[in-house]
Amino acid sequence: MFAIISDIHSNLEALTTVLADIENRGIKTIYCLGDIVGYGPNPGECLDLVIDKTQSCVIGNHDYAILYEPTNFNLGAERASFWTRNQLETEKDPTKRHNRWNYLGLQQMRWTLNTELNGTKAILDFVHASPRRPINEYVFPDDVYTTPTKITAMFEKVKHICFIGHTHLPGVFLDDPDFYAPDELENVYPIIAEERAIINVGSVGQPRDKNNKASYAYVDKNNVHFVRLEYDFKTTQKKIYDIEELDNFEADRLSEGR
16 A cells, blocks of 8 residues: 655645645555645755655656756746755755755656556556656646547556656546546546556646645555545645745645646
8 A cells, every 4th residue: 555646846735734644544655756846835844754754756847957957947937946946055954955955966766666566467657747758748638639649659658557747637548548537437546457557646736627635646455546635725825925936826826726
């Protein structure tokens, strides 16, 4: 039994809510699909929790931007990246500063992870964005209709199950190609031996499917469960509004999940 979280985006209120729910379910192992930072007001605190609570983490494009440069980011995302970098660089506690940069910079967050589902021969892959471009390729539900060859090409990289984030839109892609939102599956997807799937677990800290509840998933036996949780987004919003370098839009969107 394990949980998968993704796209926290420095949202401490959402992350602590999700971690509490995971603990209440008795889940001990957590995988993170990256984008711990970016957009939000608490990058250091979110990094500390991910370092402490997760088994492993893959790097997301916003994490990568902190280490190098924000590439193909809009102005708000770019400004947030530079602000986040400054927050990490100017942390007064030397132990925290070292641990955070060590986690990011020494690639303790990898590009990809994989494991085998206990009791089965199912191979599980974990990436931030897509199976063929782990950091920055977007996989949207509409792609199954508008660019089905894109989905088909991705499935060439999938052995069985691949967990992703990046778009902040939870759901299951099949190699038909097809896509099912969690509510169409009654929030449970059974892992079937003969079926390949790309599973987006949604976003902890910045949902974009018009549902403002924090999103994550957990695997119990052979079932993937999608979870949505209410959290104190108004506190997160106020923090963003109070930081001049962060775009107010990143606070506004939290109300509506967009």
